[in-house]
Amino acid sequence: MDMTGTQHIEAPRDVVWAALNDVEVLRQSIPGCQSIEKVSDTEMNAKVTLKVGPVKATFTGKVTLTDLDPPNGYTITGEGSGGPAGFAKGSAVVRLVEDTASTTLNYEVKAQIGGKLAQLGSRLIDATAKKLATEFFEKFGEAVAPPAEAAAAEPATTEKKRGWFRRLINK
């Protein structure tokens, strides 16, 4: 499955690029990330818990950064094995375009799953991959440039609870 998306971030491109290479920011952004540790500048070991509806599987694997083109973008790939659940692999080609004081992040995602997850969940793969990719880039945007009103947290959580799909179709 393939999908593309755009995330607008209120920060200069250099700051966004640095964040794309920051393990701590990646940990906060990867949905369900339990732990992530740096092996080298372009390789990390990660443990991620994926929860979609009744399914809950913990994947251990690695995150790699390739095609590095600072500060224009790179390809980030995550792949892991979820034990009896099967395996999952997803990659995103990320391109940064600078506006005056902000950055537009364009991404193109490919995702694959295999094993039992794929057998039983084939009708849900696309929707799940879209949800995870959208969550990742939204959280990433928030981590790099926290929205000004984020301090007044309570009303914001209700808005969040309305869900990403509503926001998508109400645009």
Place this chain on the structure above:
Amino acid sequence: MYQTTYVRASSLAEAANLLRDNPDAKLISGGQTLVPTLRQRLARASHLVDIVHLAELRGLTLEGDRVVIGATTTHAELAASDLVRQRIPGLAHLAGLIGDPPVRHLGTIGGSIANNDPAADYPAAVLALNAAVHTSRRTIGADDFFTGLFETALDPGEIVVRVSFPIPRRSAYEKFHQSASRFALVGVFVAVLADGSIRVAVTGAGPCVFRATSIESALARSFTAEAAESAAISADGLNSDIHGSAEFRAHLVPVLAARAVAQAR
């Protein structure tokens, strides 16, 4: 299946306490999604808290201008209910189309809407009929209940107790099923509510049930199959898989809406 501890709850309060004290406990009613998932080891539950027999969750009654349905009412019970067949024929018809006979005799309305599978049938009825979901803590309106892929407004440990449907003037559900799973490739529920407002809810097409507002406005001008079929639905954000592309699903929505309008009574 991983080892788990089965607990038959004696009251709603006991079930709520078990969920609060055990973060990896799972509620089970009909188990038609949960049990296959556990058997395949795609999930692990420390406890299975069984609520299917609780008296507080039973019942199928007429209360004023609403039909109130207990959370553990099975699809088969609902499909066979004279009350539902007379007052909300579209809902009874929908319940009879879910899965196969074993699923209909075990699966429950509360379990279905709490799971919020993107291709489940009940969410379309709850949203189109503007039902209210009564939980162990509060009442949630249909427009606020379904929030995303397998996501609802329910908090952890919150239990669906009953669903209250206002009796509509007319209702109908049309489903294009995926022949292997019997889930809706696309399902469309059309309702004309008591105040004359028209609501059209679509399941199976997107990551979560949604209202087809373009069809609603077309039907408000003219409640005819032609009006429904002439409304366009964008394929943006819709599901695409080996069973059908997003464009195919987008095409099916007005087609099914038109059939539902023709059936509505």
